[in-house]
Amino acid sequence: MATTINDLPEPILSTVITLVFDTRTRNSLSLVCKKFRSMERATRTSLTLRGNARDLHRIPICFTAVAQLDLSHLSPWGHALLSPSAANTDPLLLAQRLRDAFPFVTSLTVYSRLPSIVQIVSHLWPGLRRVKLVRWHQRPQSPLGADFDPLFSACQSLSELDLSEFYYWTEDLPPVLESYPNVARSLTKLNLLTTSFTEGFKANEIKSITAACPKLQHLLVACMFDPRYVGFVGEEALLSISTNCPELRVIHLIDTTSLANAHGEPDDDGYTAEDARVGRAALIDFFSGLPLLEELVLDVCKNVRDSGLALEVLGSKCPRLRALKLGQFHGICSAIGSKLNGIALCAGLESLAIKNSADLTDMGLIEIAKGCCKLAKFEVHGCKRITVKGLGTMACLLRKTLVDVSISCCKNLNAAGSLRALERIRDRIQRLHIDCVWEPEDAHGFDLDQVNVDDYVGDGIAVNRNGDDGGDYMDLNWAAECENRSKKCKLGMDGECSYMPPSNGNGNGNGNGNGFWYGESWERLHYLSLWVGVGELLTPLPSVGLDDCPNLEEIQIRVEGDCRGRHRPTQREFGLSCLAGYPCLSKMKLDCGDTVGYALTAPPGQMDLSLWERFFLTGIESLCLTELDYWPPQDRDVNQRSLWLPAAGLLSECVTLRKLFIHGTAHEHFMMFLVRNPSLRDVQLREDYYPAPENEMSTEMRVDSCCRFEDALNRRPILD
Template sequence: MTTTINDLPDVILSNIIAAVSDIRTRNSASLVSHKWLLLDRSTRTSLILRGNARDLHMLPSCFRSVTHLDLSLLSPWGHPLLSSVTDPALFARLLSQSFPNVQSLIIYSRNPNAIELLASQWPTLRKIKLVRWHQRPQQQVYGADLTPVFDNCTQIDYIDLSNFYCWTDDIPAALRCYPLIASKLTLLNLLNSSFPEGFKSQEVGEITKFCPNLKEFMIVCMFDPRYPGFVGDETLVLISVNCPKLSVLHLADPLALANARADPDTQGFSTDDASITVATLIEMFSGLPLLEELVFDICNNVRDCGPALEILNSKCPKIKRLKLGNFHGISMPIESKLDGVALCQRIESLSIRNVADLNDMGLIAIARGCSKLVKFEVQGCKNITVHGMRTFVCLLKRTLVDVKISCCKNLGAKSSLKALGPIQDRIQRLHIDCVFDDSDEDEIEIDCNYDDELGHKRKKLKLDIDLNDLSNGFQQKPWEKLEHLSLWFSVGELLTPLLSLGLEDCPNLEEIFIKVEGDCRDFAKPQPSEFGLSYLAIYPKLVKMQLDCGETIGYAHTAPSGRLDLSVWERFYLYGIGNLGLIELDYWPPQDKDVNQRSLSLPAAGLLQECVALRKLFIHGTAHEHFLNFLLRIPNLRDVQVREDYYPAPENDMSTEMRADSCSRFEDALNRRHIED
């Protein structure tokens, strides 16, 4: 008699199925038998609801163990959640009965009404994330969006507003009115790109005073000393004094959060220095002994910060993840002696941006000292070259699997790929800028005499490599473990040159992210006629793509004589996408910022319908109902969303691109089709 997995006791089998985290795998497991179906339903703890809120008869009632519920993707997306429901109170009641154990909730909150109804249904709620890309109601009182949460959910300890368009005045006002609840918060995420100036010094001081038990604190601040209320020495010390239990601290400038690219030809120093001294950083780090993750991403210079980073290593023994922007002097080895960030031996993830004085020797020192690095990101560092980067990855080839090289003047696409040769068979995630040049030198010669990290033993390192020989053999080696590839392009650049540099053999590549930036109004017409997506068909396992043209600026409607509108550029970038076997696609159409419009064009809709294998399509913009009907010709498409997720989302919901009835009719037509699985 054959023994099968079904012979296991139900308790053990239930634990096995509960341990499966991949959603599609769980869905497949639930089709094995009725028993497995029941076990899957009873063990799911996380669920993202899709579909239209008006279709109450489709609300599932079999997921009784769900503790994390995401309602932010209900359609029509971006509209008030209860606007299409006849009886909002009944809808809220049915949700609470279907999911009685919810502890964590995500919801698109266009106005406080939905929160007022839903928060009362789950009084034991502990985590909440609010999402809103539309304008905040002008007449709304300060803190009105959070008031229903604090009124009904007294055990709340996790608030995420990173994608919630509000005013900085709303946060202190809400915390001030509920000091007891504020004192219980352990996570507060205010790292929101919708704040054009960030939080001022006084507001940061108030927030940290109200929330002394925070363990994770993320906030966008104004560090520019030219503006009143800037964050400087006093505020940084106040953070460590008011919140000594922090294990995660993210402080970012609004411009840094916008991820604006620096000019590769600049020296890397900003115009003004931040009002932050090394002595203050030392005092701040000394007051945060539990710190594990630090992000200090600002756009003003912090000079000679090496001694402060040495104190970070000694006073914060748990530090593992570090990101620094515009911090200079992080590694300045003298006679090859390690200093600064190179002494942070325990960090596993390091990201540095706009470090003007970092050169090859400093980079090599970081590799020698930070020998546990798994992830490394470098952006806007003008003085590092292929020589230093290759030596860096050589020293870390046993651990490094995630690399991002961006906006470095001496590291174009060709140079970056050559530098990563030593870990070509290990790397799993990679980002490079597709800047193509022929400036690589023919030979690498680096002599480094140095003491090891403990200063005990003298060593010598020498690399003598012929890059011509390297490039000949480089294309023959596969990128065996590469699963995620991220690429940046300037407007008008082509994808095809990249594949000739050695990236054609990626047998396990599953996901690719392509970002295009620039002003296409500077071009008369794209040359040649296609970007080159069809060439990605050489990757046998490629099933997911993010194509982000959201920062490609052009004319949406009427272009002046001799200029092209955005539909021509959409055709240029999407041509050939039907040749790929994509299952999931996220697409950001180009935009016209002058009229705040990012909309799918007719050529784009026609090209997207050629993706016959697609199951999931997110369009991060708007689309006419007529163009959406093109997508009905994709046989297996089952999950489509049109999302205005850019600040501020257009308010005129009566236009044909955003009308709720248009989206609903398209969804009805999508659901009427027969899909095999």
């Protein structure tokens, strides 16, 4: 008799199923037989509930081992979870049902519009160790700390608190931490990167928080570094962090203006009008007090000059450092002579992001590649002096490790230039972000046929004889090697050299015009992120070098700009149909949330947002998407981000969709278009933008409207 997996002892089979983490795979396992179903349910430890809290009978009771529970997506979005208006039933009955269904929850995510929600869930699960609170609505008028006081009083074992998506005041937290010192001392992770802040935490608040939580290992804070404001974060606040919390392993200190996620202006020189009040000596003391540091983000949005020496100390005093992001730091790598300096001495880095470094040049990139030879992820944003040549050299030097690259808002790196710079590692890149800027390519192209080794002097690295610092730098040894190999060899996956006939010299076929072969396709690329200015087209994307991505699974497109004042585009569609050439593409995030226009009041001759939505979404029916996150354009004057009729009709034609998350509001009769889609199983309306509308318009989705749509969606037969 043949032996099957069912013959395995139950403890071994249970262990095998426990090692499966993908949700859909686990669901498929549960359909094999009753034994698999019971074991899968008994071993699942993480669960996200969607649906409607009013349907008590649909709350699953078979996942008793769940420790991580997410209740933040229960619809109707934004209404109090345990209230009669949301559940249409006794809130105490719902609370007891949740407690019986999930008795061992230690990690909870919940939408808490009112302080009473925190109070109820804290008493349901007093053993909570990790809590994430979500609220996009305005903070209610309540005493300081009212949202946190019930949590700290009931959950004495709390160790992690995430407020990154919670609308509150910075003054709310410090008094509660001081009132519950035992809980504060047990906290190890604190995420305060709240995007709703306009000013962020002040220096005295950061001192109070770090003094109350000496055992912190992860600290993420939205700060105010602008010295023009009272209470700005300066040297004293930085030193208090390292003094009060010496065990910190992860630190993110980000100015609130950076959290706005604006793209930036490529023509700026990179320097701000004001300097940050953070000097080199203070940075050295700050780094010296954090010997366990593994990940650091310092995005101050104000000039930090001559930072190279401080970064050298960072590399020596923090040997565990693996991830680093710097914003508005200048002088990070002087690139003088052959000796490595500055950030290039942080040899253990595996992830590096450089933002708005005004004096970073191609030579600096080459030094960074030589010193940080373990880099797997590299991000550059707003660096105006780097070119295709420097980035291409860096990519070559890091060919064996670099798999994740992001290039954004760099004046000399448009879409074609960015892809040309990465040509040598195109067969290794797994994740990529570029800006869809279609201007003519920069004159400083990266062409090996034009490299003359005699133009480079010095030991290993040198400048060209013209004395420019605009990007005409090259690594001498690498250039000489390229010249020797470029006759009749190709660069394989393992970096070895082997003979091949010369290419046809036009950059097509198996070569790039220089005798090198780097792979015809982006064969490992599975995630692509794009930034597109409003009014621009996506259509040129395949023609600039991204035509062959056989394994691309997920794409994120962010459209940003002001539609007001723009006339109708000359083309009928934005260009989503050009993505049909990616055979494995199944997930898309289309973010038009930073596209601003007129909701219903467009002047004569200009387009309202409904017509812009038609422009953006035309062609989506040609894609075989299973998951779509869509942020509609918005009218900030009336705080409205809504799905309009053309968008509803186009989305309903994408017949392969299983999950559709609309980050905004919608009319009920528009949503009913989606019921015709036979594959849709999970549709959510999420008003996740600050501030979420307190009272929707009479014709938009309310509680009853949302319930009617959900009922219509659930009445359809679902084949799987």
